[in-house]
Amino acid sequence: MINExxxxxxxxxxxxxNIFGCLGLVRLPDVYNRLQSATKCVTLGTCSILLxxxxxxxxxxxxxxxxxxxxxxxFTSTVAAHALAKGSxxxxxxxxxxxVHDDYEAENRAFLSKEKKEQEKQKHxxxxxKTGKPS
Amino acid sequence: xxxVLLYIQTGLCVFCLYRIIMGPTIADRMVGLDIFGILVVxxxxxxxxxxxxxxxxxxxxxxIILSFTGTLALAKYxxxxxxxx
Numbered sequence: 001m002i003n004e005x006x007x008x009x010x011x012x013x014x015x016x017x018n019i020f021g022c023l024g025l026v027r028l029p030d031v032y033n034r035l036q037s038a039t040k041c042v043t044l045g046t047c048s049i050l051l052x053x054x055x056x057x058x059x060x061x062x063x064x065x066x067x068x069x070x071x072x073x074x075f076t077s078t079v080a081a082h083a084l085a086k087g088s089x090x091x092x093x094x095x096x097x098x099x100v101h102d103d104y105e106a107e108n109r110a111f112l113s114k115e116k117k118e119q120e121k122q123k124h125x126x127x128x129x130k131t132g133k134p135s
Numbered sequence: 136x137x138x139v140l141l142y143i144q145t146g147l148c149v150f151c152l153y154r155i156i157m158g159p160t161i162a163d164r165m166v167g168l169d170i171f172g173i174l175v176v177x178x179x180x181x182x183x184x185x186x187x188x189x190x191x192x193x194x195x196x197x198x199i200i201l202s203f204t205g206t207l208a209l210a211k212y213x214x215x216x217x218x219x220x
Contacts, residue, residue, distance in 0.1 A: 008136055011181065015143055018177065022150040025170060031162045034154070038170045046177045053180050053192070062189045066180065069196050073176065076203035080169055084206060087213035088162035 007056035014048030017041045030096030031088055039081040047073060137185045144177050165209050172202030 021041030028034045050073070053066040089104060151174065154167035179195030 007184075011140055014177070015140055015147075018144065018147055018174065021170070022147045022174075025154055025167065026150050031160060031166065034163065035166050038166065042170050042173050046173050046180075049177045049180050053184060056184055062183065062192055065189075065192050065196065069176070069192070069199065072196065073173070073199055076199055077169075077173060080203050080206040080210070083210035084162070084165060084169065084213075087210035088160075088165075091162065091213045091215070093160055093162050 003055050003058070007052040010052035010055060011049050014045040014052065017045030017048065021045065030099065031093055032085060032099075033096065035081055035085055035088075039077060043073060043077045137181065141178070141181050141185060144174065144181060148174055148178075162213065165206070165213070168209075169202065169206045172198060172206070 018041065021038045024037030024041065025034050028037055047070050050066045050070050054063045057063040057066075089108065095102060148171060151167045151171040155164050155171070158164045158167060175198055176195040179191050179198065183189065183191040183195075
């Protein structure tokens with residue numbers, strides 16, 4: 001009986017975190033802010049729900065499955081969020097209007113300038129190809 | 136009590152669907168899809184307790200891995216690179 005009450009408290013806490021994360025997903029102004037809020041809060045909330053499953057059933061097969069799912073969720077969710085932030089930065093999505101500082105720009109300046117040079121080179125190449133056609 | 140938690144957790148998916156439908160850029164839709172994949176795992180965990188069937192948590196674990204690979208592929212597509220790089 002006592003373990004069910006503890007499990008219900010754990011699951012309620014997790015759903016509270018999920019509510020905060022989804023609220024941030026809707027209300028925040030920017031892609032990066034949304035990603036940060038939603039990923040952190042929803043990952044912690046879902047891990048808390050899985051811990052509640054472990055407490056509810058004890059160390060039988062389903063509880064150990066929930067225990068295995070917790071580190072899996074932690075690592076995969078954070079790696080996916082990092083890849084998504086990097087990809088959206090290099091895609092060229094600007095920061096929000098109220099953001100004041102951009103540390104990631106200095107790291108990506110070489111990448112962005114190289115890409116711009118390649119685009120300019122291709123622009124110069126195009127007319128040459130057209131005129132270079134054999135008559 | 137468990138039904139209430141299940142209803143709340145299912146209702147949270149509406150926020151993600153709102154972000155997927157109304158997102159201004161393509162990255163917003165990808166973020167919504169990623170978060171939707173994590174929320175479904177929570178639904179599977181609560182449903183495993185509520186119905187008492189063990190295999191629903193296996194569906195959740197498989198969903199974690201599929202969501203991870205899907206989000207990585209979408210991020211690589213966003214980065215404008217090929218998948219083997």
